[in-house]
Amino acid sequence: MAISMVLCWATMDAQKRQWGVLDGLPTGEVRQIIALPNHQMLVNCEGVFCISNGAGFTVVPCDRRKTYMLEHYADSAGYGHQWQGDSLLWLRDFYRIYLFDMRSRSFRYDIEGRLRSLGAFMDDPSGIAELKFSPETVCDWQGGTWTGTLGNGIIYTPPQRQMAEILEDNPLIGIARGAAALNVRLGDGRLLQKRGLNRIGYFLPDVNRFDPLNERLPQLNGYRNIVGACALDEPWVLLYTQNGACLLDTKADTLAAFKPVEFIGEYSDKYNCILRDTKGNLWVGTQNGLFKSHMEETERVTGLANNCIRSLVMDAQGNIWAGTACGISRITPTVVNYGENDGIPAVSMMDRAACLTDDGRLVFVHHSSAATVFRPEWLRDDANPQAPVLTLLQVNGHDEICAQDVGLTLPYNKNYLTFQFSSLDYAYPSHTRYRYRLCGLEDEWHVVGETIGLAEADYKALPPGEYIFEAQAASADGEWSESLSVQLSVRPPFWLTWWAKTLYALLLCAFVVFSLTLYLKKKKAALVRENDNRVNELFEMREDARHQFADNTNIDPKKIGVNPEEEALVAKLLKAIEAHISDEDYCVDQLATDVALSRTNLYGKLRNMLGISPADFIRNVRLKRAAQLLADNPSLSINEVSVRVGFSTPRNFSSQFKKMFGVLPSEYRGI
Numbered sequence: 001m002a003i004s005m006v007l008c009w010a011t012m013d014a015q016k017r018q019w020g021v022l023d024g025l026p027t028g029e030v031r032q033i034i035a036l037p038n039h040q041m042l043v044n045c046e047g048v049f050c051i052s053n054g055a056g057f058t059v060v061p062c063d064r065r066k067t068y069m070l071e072h073y074a075d076s077a078g079y080g081h082q083w084q085g086d087s088l089l090w091l092r093d094f095y096r097i098y099l100f101d102m103r104s105r106s107f108r109y110d111i112e113g114r115l116r117s118l119g120a121f122m123d124d125p126s127g128i129a130e131l132k133f134s135p136e137t138v139c140d141w142q143g144g145t146w147t148g149t150l151g152n153g154i155i156y157t158p159p160q161r162q163m164a165e166i167l168e169d170n171p172l173i174g175i176a177r178g179a180a181a182l183n184v185r186l187g188d189g190r191l192l193q194k195r196g197l198n199r200i201g202y203f204l205p206d207v208n209r210f211d212p213l214n215e216r217l218p219q220l221n222g223y224r225n226i227v228g229a230c231a232l233d234e235p236w237v238l239l240y241t242q243n244g245a246c247l248l249d250t251k252a253d254t255l256a257a258f259k260p261v262e263f264i265g266e267y268s269d270k271y272n273c274i275l276r277d278t279k280g281n282l283w284v285g286t287q288n289g290l291f292k293s294h295m296e297e298t299e300r301v302t303g304l305a306n307n308c309i310r311s312l313v314m315d316a317q318g319n320i321w322a323g324t325a326c327g328i329s330r331i332t333p334t335v336v337n338y339g340e341n342d343g344i345p346a347v348s349m350m351d352r353a354a355c356l357t358d359d360g361r362l363v364f365v366h367h368s369s370a371a372t373v374f375r376p377e378w379l380r381d382d383a384n385p386q387a388p389v390l391t392l393l394q395v396n397g398h399d400e401i402c403a404q405d406v407g408l409t410l411p412y413n414k415n416y417l418t419f420q421f422s423s424l425d426y427a428y429p430s431h432t433r434y435r436y437r438l439c440g441l442e443d444e445w446h447v448v449g450e451t452i453g454l455a456e457a458d459y460k461a462l463p464p465g466e467y468i469f470e471a472q473a474a475s476a477d478g479e480w481s482e483s484l485s486v487q488l489s490v491r492p493p494f495w496l497t498w499w500a501k502t503l504y505a506l507l508l509c510a511f512v513v514f515s516l517t518l519y520l521k522k523k524k525a526a527l528v529r530e531n532d533n534r535v536n537e538l539f540e541m542r543e544d545a546r547h548q549f550a551d552n553t554n555i556d557p558k559k560i561g562v563n564p565e566e567e568a569l570v571a572k573l574l575k576a577i578e579a580h581i582s583d584e585d586y587c588v589d590q591l592a593t594d595v596a597l598s599r600t601n602l603y604g605k606l607r608n609m610l611g612i613s614p615a616d617f618i619r620n621v622r623l624k625r626a627a628q629l630l631a632d633n634p635s636l637s638i639n640e641v642s643v644r645v646g647f648s649t650p651r652n653f654s655s656q657f658k659k660m661f662g663v664l665p666s667e668y669r670g671i
Contacts, residue, residue: 020153024057030148053391054422055454066109068097158427163343164374176363180352230274240271260298275312285309305337311354323349323364336476384478385423392420407487415462423473429453440467464492584646588614
């Protein structure tokens with residue numbers, strides 16, 4: 001009992017922690033410790049200030065040249081501080097007065113004017129509430145105590161709670177070690193036992209006889225060392241060894257494959273322990289990882305501080321605990337790694353030497369002669385942590401001052417961001433879980449892996465936009481806390497601003513209008529050229545048609561008309577005139593009626609085609625017909641020809657004929 005008490009008190013004393021230069025303190029000489037409203041701790045190390053970040057300390061830059069220098073050495077006053085409102089903190093050492101802004105967590109230098117409004121600081125430096133250096137401690141929000149020293153940094157004592165006990169020479173150790181033996185009771189009263197490294201069989205209590213299986217199952221000889229067995233549903237028992245695992249049918253005495261072996265074999269084939277929980281899940285501890293197997297699915301448990309699983313045990317609430325090669329971890333409902341802050345030593349546990357006592361305690365035997373004994377409720381985190389605090393924001397690798405309730409606006413080329421945040425759990429930082437997301441870029445939460453009080457989130461090459469960074473914390477057994485929210489704006493480059501885009505749109509519209517105008521001009525010019533060409537071609541065709549009509553006695557409609565419509569009209573005109581060619585009274589009105597046109601319309605069409613009037617057309621057709629008769633019928637007299645083509649007198653015929661052909665009819669016949 002005396003040994004147990006000494007070990008217990010030694011464990012409790014080990015909970016104290018010492019923070020020094022390696023944890024971020026500028027020096028080991030701590031003169032002032034102040035608890036800030038957001039639960040951070042501001043530490044004055046002989047004029048150099050730093051602030052806690054959950055895992056250590058970060059120096060707060062201070063330009064001492066801009067601080068207020070005291071006129072008289074404040075020997076009697078010592079160190080002091082006083083709050084002005086809830087955001088401004090006045091600090092004083094022997095030589096200077098400082099002004100700390102809680103909102104931005106940085107020092108301000110507009111001091112003299114503010115001091116005049118607080119005359120007590122000018123007239124009596126002791127007007128600031130005194131806090132002389134002394135061994136007295138400062139309490140944080142969790143009830144932990146901070147004690148500054150003159151050379152050894154800060155001594156931190158977490159709030160007291162029930163700790164695990166380290167026992168030696170205790171009967172519980174023997175009970176836990178007995179759990180390591182392969183001794184499985186079967187439904188028919190037999191015991192499955194191990195004799196030697198890989199020799200197993202059934203022990204029959206009634207006759208006190210051991211019935212070995214190796215002769216009937218020579219496959220067992222292929223296993224290097226049969227470590228243990230886990231009873232499954234009748235008649236199956238799971239055998240696990242240092243180089244594999246298999247299923248034993250205890251009724252048929254046959255072996256079957258253990259399907260998870262294939263997946264587990266990717267990590268290790270050395271099995272140290274196996275446990276079946278109340279839900280039928282198999283927990284397989286190996287030399288390199290813990291695995292959960294249910295039905296056809298097997299998964300590897302992540303988040304363990306050490307993956308060499310030595311022992312497994314289930315507590316009274318059905319939660320799974322694992323003894324590892326370096327401490328103890330709780331597996332369900334969430335993975336929690338316990339350490340010296342919880343009274344759990346970071347030592348290697350003994351294989352399969354763990355048990356649950358009748359009174360609800362868990363016993364894990366060390367490889368030494370000691371054992372760790374505790375109740376699960378001693379290590380339970382009943383209180384949820386506070387919402388995380390933004391302890392540092394880096395922009396392109398440089399620290400940036402950011403008031404959380406104001407946010408930050410950045411140019412487009414400062415978009416590589418690192419957020420550091422913490423729930424400031426000084427007592428048990430390893431029990432806190434974190435998750436974060438950047439609204440405006442993602443909707444899903446990122447769960448942070450194992451941390452020791454401080455979590456970090458990196459975002460690279462953020463596109464311009466409006467964002468809200470959110471982070472939450474939770475204890476091992478608790479719900480997620482309220483969110484830390486930091487508003488963030490990344491301005492676009494000037495060529496992507498709204499006015500630049502408006503200018504682009506206007507330029508695009510101008511370009512489209514210019515291009516369209518240019519296109520229409522070119523199109524119009526092409527149409528004009530095409531029209532001119534067509535008109536010229538039409539003129540040429542008209543000239544050819546007129547020459548054809550004027551020069552040839554034989555009138556061909558295809559050579560006179562320039563299109564099918566005109567050819568058809570000429571054919572109709574010729575047919576109508578030929579039908580009345582001997583009728584000297586056949587006139588333009590009759591011709592218009594025969595071709596179903598008005599006199600005016602007929603005049604326009606003939607004027608357009610041949611440049612002559614309908615009367616001229618009738619006369620020319622008569623004369624061309626006369627020329628054909630003169631050439632083809634030499635027996636006909638000129639008078640007969642004139643009568644046949646509708647001229648009233650030979651004189652008029654000869655006169656008109658000479659006008660058209662340049663010769664008299666008689667001369668034309670003689671040519």
